[in-house]
Amino acid sequence: MTKIAVDAARQAHLLTEIHEGNTDAEQELLNGLRIPARVETLIKRRLKIDGDDLAEMVAGVLSTLLSHLRDGQFDSGKASVGQYAWQIASHAIRDAAQTKGPDQQHSAGLTDAQVLTRHYVDVKNEQREILLKCVRQLAPKYREVIVARYSKDLNVEEIAEEMALTPTQTYSRIHYALDLLRGQMKGMYNDGR
Numbered sequence: 001m002t003k004i005a006v007d008a009a010r011q012a013h014l015l016t017e018i019h020e021g022n023t024d025a026e027q028e029l030l031n032g033l034r035i036p037a038r039v040e041t042l043i044k045r046r047l048k049i050d051g052d053d054l055a056e057m058v059a060g061v062l063s064t065l066l067s068h069l070r071d072g073q074f075d076s077g078k079a080s081v082g083q084y085a086w087q088i089a090s091h092a093i094r095d096a097a098q099t100k101g102p103d104q105q106h107s108a109g110l111t112d113a114q115v116l117t118r119h120y121v122d123v124k125n126e127q128r129e130i131l132l133k134c135v136r137q138l139a140p141k142y143r144e145v146i147v148a149r150y151s152k153d154l155n156v157e158e159i160a161e162e163m164a165l166t167p168t169q170t171y172s173r174i175h176y177a178l179d180l181l182r183g184q185m186k187g188m189y190n191d192g193r
Contacts, residue, residue, distance in 0.1 A: 015076065018069045026066055033082055036062060039089045046093045057096065061089045087155065134184040142177035149174055 010032075017025035030036055040058045044050060049057070065085050068074050074084055135146055148159045160170040 011081065012076070015069065015074070015081075018066070019072055021070070026069070029069075029081065030062065030066075035065070035082065035085045038082065039085055042086065042089050043093060047096055057092060061085065061092050064088050064092075090155065091153075130185065130188050131181070134181050134188065137184065138177055138180060142173055142180060145170060145173045146177045146181070 011029065014025045014029040014032075018029065036058060039061050040054065043057050043061070044054055047054075047057075062085075065081075065088050068084070068088075069081075074081070079087070135143055138146065144163065145159055148154045148162065149156075154162065156167050156170050156174070159165070159174075160167045163170065165173070
């Protein structure tokens with residue numbers, strides 16, 4: 001298969017064609033940007049799946065992406081098509097990982113902090129109240145990144161842009177905030193039992 005480079009002008013033209021219903025333009029854009037291969041690699045690496053499960057998930061991500069491109073939901077001023085596909089794939093990976101138990105989530109490429117957070121988010125109402133109390137006790141700079149990441153469902157890049165931070169600073173704050181929450185939660189459970 002020959003590589004097809006898609007420059008910015010061609011991409012803009014293809015997006016217009018896709019919005020008008022041209023399926024050939026869809027294939028040219030996807031293949032030119034190597035989106036199917038990139039989505040497959042991301043899903044395979046993060047969820048460690050293959051075969052029919054992988055093919056089904058890739059097809060779902062590509063279907064969602066094409067639907068958004070056709071309906072005009074994609075804004076090229078906010079992200080590239082590749083970044084947008086990556087966001088859709090990341091949401092699909094997160095959704096798939098949430099349906100698994102904590103042991104399976106580790107094999108899905110999630111960190112301890114992510115598994116811990118998902119565990120605490122999915123617990124009964126009393127425990128949710130404890131979590132909310134712990135979040136409220138965080139310093140504002142940590143509380144803001146936790147709320148943006150887990151309540152507003154923003155990714156690190158979006159949070160960084162919104163808060164005028166670098167992605168590295170944002171990731172560090174999220175990681176540190178999760179460590180603080182873990183300590184507070186352990187303290188509250190140990191005090192209460």
